[in-house]
Amino acid sequence: xxxxxxxPLDTPDRIEEVHANxxxxxxxxxxxxxxxxxxxxxHEIANILSLTEDRVKEVRLELEDFFxxxxxxxxxxxxxxxxxxxxxxxxxxxxxxxxHQARALGYIANGxxxxxxxxxxxxxxxxxxYNIVRPLVAxxxxxxxxxxxxxxxxxxxxx
Numbered sequence: 001x002x003x004x005x006x007x008p009l010d011t012p013d014r015i016e017e018v019h020a021n022x023x024x025x026x027x028x029x030x031x032x033x034x035x036x037x038x039x040x041x042x043h044e045i046a047n048i049l050s051l052t053e054d055r056v057k058e059v060r061l062e063l064e065d066f067f068x069x070x071x072x073x074x075x076x077x078x079x080x081x082x083x084x085x086x087x088x089x090x091x092x093x094x095x096x097x098x099x100h101q102a103r104a105l106g107y108i109a110n111g112x113x114x115x116x117x118x119x120x121x122x123x124x125x126x127x128x129x130y131n132i133v134r135p136l137v138a139x140x141x142x143x144x145x146x147x148x149x150x151x152x153x154x155x156x157x158x159x
Contacts, residue, residue, distance in 0.1 A: 030084075030085075031045075031048075031049050032045055032049070032056060032059045032060055032063060032072075033063055033072070033075060033076060033079055033084075033085055060072055063075050067079065069111045070111040070113075071111050071113070071145070072145075072146045073108050073109065073111065073144075073145035073146045073148065073149045074108075074109060074110060074111030074149075075146075076109075076146045076149045076150055077109035077110070077149045077153075077158065080149075080150070080153045080158075081159075085150075087150060087153050087154055088154065089153075089154060089155075089156060090154045090155055090156075093155070093156075094140065094151070094152075094154075094155025094156065094157055095139045095140060095155075097136070097139070097157060100121065100132050101132060101135065101136040101139070102157065103120070103121075104117055104121075104128070104132045104133055104136055105136060105148065105149075105152045105157060105158060106158065107120060108133070108145050108148060108149060109149045109152065109158050113125075114126075114128045114129045114133060117132070117133075133145075136148065140152070140155070
């Protein structure tokens with residue numbers, strides 16, 4: 001497993017410096033991104049990386065800031081798009097998604113939450129959560145939205 005940075009990114013200026021110079025993601029950011037996109041929860045990531053749960057939460061916020069997105073699912077999508085998080089495309093076709101599920105996957109990848117997706121679908125956020133997002137997560141056998149985005153890329157359902 002990756003080691004924790006000796007000098008973690010603790011300031012927005014340092015994140016901006018790394019981003020502006022198009023440098024590789026610092027190891028603690030990359031680790032949280034990879035583990036999060038594999039479905040790791042905060043306490044699991046903390047244990048694997050020997051970080052406190054509070055530090056993992058801080059790193060997740062730094063990660064979101066690094067990619068200028070609103071959540072880790074969107075950061076995962078952006079990292080895959082930019083090649084900072086390499087993935088292997090699966091040979092087999094992924095599960096067939098309904099039109100709403102395909103749209104929801106794209107919205108999730110772009111950082112929308114259930115309320116925002118509800119506005120797009122003209123549905124109550126709870127309807128989106130229980131009738132679109134949860135069945136989508138189950139269909140792709142994802143553990144969280146970040147993992148869902150990764151699987152969407154692996155199956156070729158996101159670009």
